[in-house]
Amino acid sequence: xxxxxxxxxxxxxxxxxxxxxxxxxxxxxxxxxxxxxxxxxxxxxxxxxxxxxxxxxxxxxxxxxxxxxxxxxxxxxxxxxxxxxxxxxxxxxxxxxxxxx
Amino acid sequence: xxxxxxxxxxxxxxxxxxxxxxxxxxxxxxxxxxxxxxxxxxxxxxxxxxxxxxxxxxxxxxxxxxxxxxxxxxxxxxxxxxxxxxxxxxxxxxxxxxxxxxxxxxxxxxxxxxxxxxxxxxxxxxxxxxxxxxxxxxxxxxxxxxxxxxxxxxxxxxxxxxxxxxxxxxxxxxxxxxxxxxxxxxxxxxxxxxxxxxxxxxxxxxxxxxxxxxxxxxxxxxxxxxxxxxxxxxxxxxxxxxxxxxxxxxxxxxxxxxxxxxxxxxxxxxxxxxxxxxxxxxxxxxxxxxxxxxxxxxxxxxxxxxxx
Numbered sequence: 001x002x003x004x005x006x007x008x009x010x011x012x013x014x015x016x017x018x019x020x021x022x023x024x025x026x027x028x029x030x031x032x033x034x035x036x037x038x039x040x041x042x043x044x045x046x047x048x049x050x051x052x053x054x055x056x057x058x059x060x061x062x063x064x065x066x067x068x069x070x071x072x073x074x075x076x077x078x079x080x081x082x083x084x085x086x087x088x089x090x091x092x093x094x095x096x097x098x099x100x101x
Numbered sequence: 102x103x104x105x106x107x108x109x110x111x112x113x114x115x116x117x118x119x120x121x122x123x124x125x126x127x128x129x130x131x132x133x134x135x136x137x138x139x140x141x142x143x144x145x146x147x148x149x150x151x152x153x154x155x156x157x158x159x160x161x162x163x164x165x166x167x168x169x170x171x172x173x174x175x176x177x178x179x180x181x182x183x184x185x186x187x188x189x190x191x192x193x194x195x196x197x198x199x200x201x202x203x204x205x206x207x208x209x210x211x212x213x214x215x216x217x218x219x220x221x222x223x224x225x226x227x228x229x230x231x232x233x234x235x236x237x238x239x240x241x242x243x244x245x246x247x248x249x250x251x252x253x254x255x256x257x258x259x260x261x262x263x264x265x266x267x268x269x270x271x272x273x274x275x276x277x278x279x280x281x282x283x284x285x286x287x288x289x290x291x292x293x294x295x296x297x298x299x300x301x302x303x304x305x306x307x308x309x310x311x312x313x314x315x316x317x318x319x320x321x322x323x324x325x326x327x328x329x330x331x332x333x334x335x336x337x338x339x340x341x342x343x344x345x346x347x348x349x350x351x352x353x354x355x356x357x358x359x360x361x362x363x364x365x366x367x368x369x370x371x372x373x374x375x376x377x378x379x380x381x382x383x384x385x386x387x388x389x390x391x392x393x394x395x396x397x398x399x400x401x402x403x404x405x406x407x408x409x
Contacts, residue, residue, distance in 0.1 A: 002122075005121040005122055005123060006121075006123060006194050008117070008121055009114075009117050009118055009121050009123045009194065010194075012113055012114070012117040013110075013113065013114045013117070015113075016109065016110045016113035016114065017110055019109075020106040020107070020109045020110045020113075021106055022106060022107060022110045079194070079195055080195055083191050083192075083195055086191070087188070087191075090107075090184050090187075090188075093107050093180070094180075095107060095180035095181050095183070095184040096181070096184050096188070097181045097184070097185070
């Protein structure tokens with residue numbers, strides 16, 4: 001499979017997960033930690049995140065994800081991180097069969 | 102969260118995966134097997150599926166998935182199965198093998214904050230996905246092969262050794278000298294070697310190829326030793342078998358009159374031994390006489406002169 005296809009797939013899953021409230025922006029940032037974001041996001045995006053937060057007076061997960069959209073995440077963040085987020089959400093939903101919810 | 106939400110998520114995930122070539126219909130049918138579909142799909146959808154399959158020149162996973170539709174699949178197939186499928190697709194997309202992800206670690210990841218969520222985050226991708234796929238795939242059965250091998254292999258060799266307590270190498274040669282017959286004669290050998298007995302069709306002892314091979318070589322060695330009849334007792338004293346077997350061969354025959362598979366072998370072996378032992382017994386007597394004389398002469402001066 002192509003990298004582009006995988007990126008689009010992960011973007012779609014992240015978007016759907018947020019839309020369906022399978023996981024929340026805060027859940028995403030549990031995996032896409034500040035360290036992960038700082039390491040993988042390009043400078044212009046980091047700048048944009050900070051600028052938006054400064055303008056709003058606060059940096060919240062929701063605000064971060066306004067800039068770091070699912071597309072951006074799938075493009076810049078390791079897909080393992082995104083998958084962890086999805087897998088953890090599925091676990092919470094009780095569909096993994098692992099017994100943890 | 103509502104099941105509708107997770108269902109919609111599954112629809113999006115599978116639909117986009119199929120659309121983007123991340124997954125194939127085969128991936129879905131691999132988990133949503135016909136058996137699963139038969140249990141969970143409504144009859145109207147089954148009717149639709151059967152009609153489509155009958156009309157199509159070829160029935161394959163693509164036809165099944167396209168006919169049922171991803172939304173209906175995700176709506177009716179249990180979420181655990183859908184997740185197992187999605188987890189397999191996801192892990193494959195990440196270039197990870199299911200085996201690597203397999204271990205469903207109950208323990209919390211080392212790093213991370215106190216929240217349990219961090220456990221997943223700290224261990225990138227390996228923890229969550231694996232558990233489901235493995236359980237669904239059932240790759241564990243492999244372990245069963247090992248025990249079966251272990252059971253089958255060892256029994257044969259051990260069965261011959263049955264000489265019970267004494268497995269030490271030294272006693273074995275002593276037997277060969279004394280005679281091969283004693284081994285088959287002992288009942289306990291048969292009982293101890295349960296595996297060979299079961300394997301043997303007719304005679305419990307001879308039937309096992311391994312047992313026959315070991316005995317014969319020993320029998321060939323016995324004839325050479327003329328003295329063995331007497332020396333045997335000491336050797337047998339070392340082993341519990343030899344003592345009783347060699348000494349009582351004659352009486353055992355008479356005692357074990359009732360014919361059984363094991364007894365028959367014993368009789369044949371004993372007869373052979375007697376034939377071979379008769380000449381040996383004569384020689385032994387001669388040797389004993391000579392030896393006594395030699396000692397007496399040794400005490401006297403005459404023998405010393407003779408030897409010189």
